[in-house]
Ligand SMILES: NC(=O)C1=CN([C@@H]2O[C@H](COP(=O)(O)OP(=O)(O)OC[C@H]3O[C@@H](n4cnc5c(N)ncnc54)[C@H](OP(=O)(O)O)[C@@H]3O)[C@@H](O)[C@H]2O)C=CC1
């Protein structure tokens with residue numbers, strides 16, 4: 027297919043009153059996104075590995091496929107999709123916020139590697155699914171190097187209560203949503219230990235250069251981390267007990283075992299895996315990640331919540347400068 031034909035198809039899709047959308051993953055986020063698209067009049071099929079539809083049946087005829095499965099299933103499902111020879115004019119969207127433990131890649135990088143000729147779109151923003159299900163107002167970012175593909179996905183989900191912004195920085199949007207989960211664990215600890223609003227503000231603010239340092243090193247654009255998918259998602263996740271990652275940190279501060287917290291949550295808290303994968307990347311590529319490193323050690327039972335706080339406070343004094351991350 028020529029680039030012109032594909033552009034024309036994506037432009038048509040943007041204005042189509044009914045698009046065939048398949049959502050992979052019937053968890054909290056997949057279900058909430060499916061409801062948004064259904065309410066917009068689109069034809070939505072949801073695939074779950076426990077459901078009646080086979081993956082082949084679920085994606086047959088789909089114009090857009092959105093993956094909202096946990097990080098641990100992304101690589102495997104991408105491989106299964108590849109075997110189904112998905113047409114090149116199908117837009118692939120990823121809404122997962124995580125890093126692959128084996129390859130250390132993001133979901134969009136995995137999709138790019140698996141489907142080099144497809145348009146890959148990232149959907150990421152401050153989007154606690156419980157609030158979206160209630161119809162509360164929210165905004166998100168739909169990012170792709172293929173502007174027309176991003177716009178088609180933007181129109182698929184946008185409605186009165188869900189404002190979608192397009193962006194051309196998929197990696198930045200994805201990494202903002204991914205890295206803030208580790209910070210939310212740290213803030214959960216901070217709040218659980220009742221360290222106060224000053225401490226919480228300091229932690230979130232100092233997390234911003236850390237996230238930008240990692241995010242830009244991995245290919246995102248610095249300004250994206252100040253937008254909805256960066257600072258926006260950081261604020262939502264770090265200040266709401268609806269966030270599962272925040273609840274992991276809060277639970278640890280109360281002396282609960284990680285395994286018990288995760289069992290009680292009954293759903294995905296990606297920050298746990300992300301902290302370990304990020305630590306591996308930072309070690310390999312020599313990136314300074316003071317907050318995420320303490321979270322990694324805490325999750326590994328190497329230090330207590332109090333010791334994590336001490337470590338952060340006792341570091342060598344330095345200048346507050348953003349030159350390094352913004353230059
Ligand atoms: N919930 C939210 O508010 C938001 C979540 N996200 C992100 O979306 C992703 C999913 O989160 P969420 O829906 O909340 O999590 P849930 O735990 O509710 O659901 C996870 C989904 O992933 C599926 N899954 C897990 N492993 C596999 C696998 N190996 N093969 C196929 N499917 C698999 C699960 O299937 P099964 O049920 O069969 O186990 C389930 O459908 C995460 O990366 C999260 O960070 C992003 C924005 C908002």
Ligand SMILES: O=C(CO)COP(=O)(O)O
Pocket residue numbers: 123151152153154155203207210259262263268269270271272294295296
């Ligand atoms: O990503 C989210 C909100 O944007 C969901 O956060 P949790 O995974 O911590 O619940």
